[in-house]
Amino acid sequence: MVFSLQTALQLDLPSRLSPRKEARLAADFEGRLAGIDEAGRGPWAGPVSVAAVILDHRALPRGLDDSKALTGRERERLYDEILASATVAVAFASPARIDALNIRAATLEAMTRAARACSTPPAACLIDGRDVPPGLPCPAQAVVKGDARILCIAAASIVAKVARDRLMTRMDGIWPGYGFAAHKGYGTATHAEALARLGPCPLHRRSFRPVRACLEGGA
Template identity: 90%
Template structure:
């Protein structure tokens, strides 16, 4: 299927995960069909993690599903199996990049970077959500609720989630006191208390309202 760069695809995709239908679709693109998904758009701290995955449909990990539908132990198992059997790339949008661009633009930029970083150049990308990122190396299609419809996107959701969770657990040792290993940067009550007590650290997204409010409060107190 010969398509020019930056073409927007209009594929008829299944409404739920279907290994047989997806294998046939991947074959139309010579097996180079990539799924892209992100983790961590909502947290107050830490990067957005993006994964791009080209599955080998002859060696699919057992139990592939949307990362949100899986227990942590299953995500961890599948993460290892996906890395062992598929072509995978991960990109991050740092807190500074998020503050510079905004969360949507920074996420789309990381999606394009992840796709371009794949060892095998994809022939088409299916992207979870409503946007096709500019800068993809191939045609793309946005897929609403794609992680519950396409196995390649589900795999990307697992890789992005586990990669980010592991990173935030490591960051807990570098920036102790915030509880990053527990809440992964999300806006929990414990995180709010730590932010009020300690102020923001370099992992915090200063453009996000709760963090910005804490910075403004500290500035007023010191004036």
């Protein structure tokens, strides 16, 4: 198949994870089919993490699945196996960038950066969700619930999730008292209490309502 950069893909995609079907699909793009997914759109603090993954279908990690269907231990194992066998790139949208643009635009921007950072340039991208980011280096297609349908997107969901969780655990040591290692920046009761007591730190997204309310209340 020959596609121009401007092509909006309309591929016949599987409705569930299918190694055989996806291997045939990837072969149409010389094996350079990238899945892209994000983690961390909802938290009050920390970046959005985006991963782009081009799988080697001759060496698929055992038990590859949507990150939400896996335990933490399974995600950690698969993260290491994906990095060992696939082409992987990770990009982050910082809290400042999220505040400057908005969560959707900052996430799409990070998706484009992840795709462009792959050491093997993708020939096509499949994006989890409803949006195709502008500026991708290749044709692309958005896939609703893609992390449960497409193996390369499932792999990207795992990498994005683990990369962000590890980062937020490290940030707990830099900004103690908020409980980042436990809740990873999400809006828990513990996080709300710490935010009210300590005020926002540089990791907090000031455009998000709970953080903005804390700032306005302290003004």
